[in-house]
Amino acid sequence: MTTNDFIAIASRNDVKSGKTTWQTPSNIALVKYWGKRDPQLPENPSISFTLNNCHTNTSLSFVKKEEQDDAFCFKIIFEGEEKPSFQPKIQKFFERIVSYVPFIKDYNFVISSENSFPHSSGIASSASGMSAISMCLMQLEKQLNPTISEEYFYKKASFLARLGSGSACRSVKGELVVWGEHSEIEGSSDLFGVPFSSTVAPIFKNYQDTVLLVDKGEKQVSSTVGHDLMHGHPFAKNRFAQAYDNISKMKTILEKGAISEFVALVESEALTLHAMMMTSQPYFILMKPKTLEIIQEIWNYREENNSNICFTLDAGANVHVLYPISEKETVQEFIANELAGFCQNGHYIHDEVGFGAKEL
Numbered sequence: 001m002t003t004n005d006f007i008a009i010a011s012r013n014d015v016k017s018g019k020t021t022w023q024t025p026s027n028i029a030l031v032k033y034w035g036k037r038d039p040q041l042p043e044n045p046s047i048s049f050t051l052n053n054c055h056t057n058t059s060l061s062f063v064k065k066e067e068q069d070d071a072f073c074f075k076i077i078f079e080g081e082e083k084p085s086f087q088p089k090i091q092k093f094f095e096r097i098v099s100y101v102p103f104i105k106d107y108n109f110v111i112s113s114e115n116s117f118p119h120s121s122g123i124a125s126s127a128s129g130m131s132a133i134s135m136c137l138m139q140l141e142k143q144l145n146p147t148i149s150e151e152y153f154y155k156k157a158s159f160l161a162r163l164g165s166g167s168a169c170r171s172v173k174g175e176l177v178v179w180g181e182h183s184e185i186e187g188s189s190d191l192f193g194v195p196f197s198s199t200v201a202p203i204f205k206n207y208q209d210t211v212l213l214v215d216k217g218e219k220q221v222s223s224t225v226g227h228d229l230m231h232g233h234p235f236a237k238n239r240f241a242q243a244y245d246n247i248s249k250m251k252t253i254l255e256k257g258a259i260s261e262f263v264a265l266v267e268s269e270a271l272t273l274h275a276m277m278m279t280s281q282p283y284f285i286l287m288k289p290k291t292l293e294i295i296q297e298i299w300n301y302r303e304e305n306n307s308n309i310c311f312t313l314d315a316g317a318n319v320h321v322l323y324p325i326s327e328k329e330t331v332q333e334f335i336a337n338e339l340a341g342f343c344q345n346g347h348y349i350h351d352e353v354g355f356g357a358k359e360l
């Protein structure tokens with residue numbers, strides 16, 4: 001599919017007003033996306049587990065304008081309070097997507113959102129937030145054009161979400177989602193995420209992810225700035241090639257259930273992401289001393305208990321602890337007894353692999 005396939009056709013129905021509500025999850029990348037080109041296209045393919053408990057609920061209320069104009073008219077309510085500070089981000093998102101969803105100029109919108117996780121937890125809310133608004137907009141497009149297929153509905157939702165925040169396109173559909181063109185992943189595209197369609201070995205079903213909240217502060221470096229620093233980065237070319245190869249490796253690992261290779265690849269990807277940040281100009285470190293202490297504890301535990309526990313990181317100090325469901329009880333005990341002490345106010349969130357967007 002090309003970008004032109006995502007331009008909405010003329011509306012068949014005259015929809016005066018309505019409301020739609022969607023819940024979409026966060027996701028955690030196993031092979032990371034870091035580096036992009038305009039418009040929000042990835043420099044390398046990535047794959048993520050879709051999460052379940054960390055999610056955003058968004059309602060979109062819409063009333064058709066009495067007089068048509070060219071302005072985007074919307075109000076944002078976040079966790080019950082009006083948030084004019086979120087206005088510029090949504091304005092920019094609407095500007096990016098208007099050629100694909102021109103009907104957004106015809107309505108007055110109220111966008112009301114809430115996250116299941118604390119706002120300043122260091123958990124990126126852009127993936128779940130942007131995918132939730134995209135689902136709502138697609139629901140409106142479906143009311144305007146009920147003939148659109150389910151496949152188109154989800155692909156375009158992911159396409160729109162990508163234009164809001166790259167990794168958001170991996171929060172729409174599927175337990176494992178690939179974003180970025182790759183010769184071995186059927187249907188993969190730089191334009192939207194696709195569910196990983198190979199058979200996944202049982203050990204990778206219902207995978208567990210506990211997010212350890214090490215630093216709940218605002219990120220020192222936004223991901224937009226971080227992605228930008230990959231332009232002219234001395235290791236960029238090799239990194240993009242490595243990530244491409246790692247998708248091939250991950251595909252085989254997931255199909256075969258090769259858990260020790262999974263552990264090694266996931267941890268290497270996390271550290272490589274941070275190595276890219278540490279070798280950018282300007283350079284930066286997003287890990288905190290407690291992040292490293294946790295990593296050491298995870299390695300010790302894995303060694304001593306013959307466990308398959310591993311960690312991954314986002315662009316921040318929090319640690320995602322990944323483990324198979326068969327180790328749920330023992331690992332969660334280890335987290336409560338040993339790792340919670342490294343978390344800010346002892347705070348962590350147990351999550352697991354989910355399936356994607358749900359209409360509420």
Ligand code: PMV
Pocket residue numbers: 028029031032033034046124126165166167168223224227273314315
């Ligand atoms: O979607 P963005 O622009 O916030 O970028 C997110 C990038 C990482 O979370 C660091 C990696 C990934 O693939 O999700």
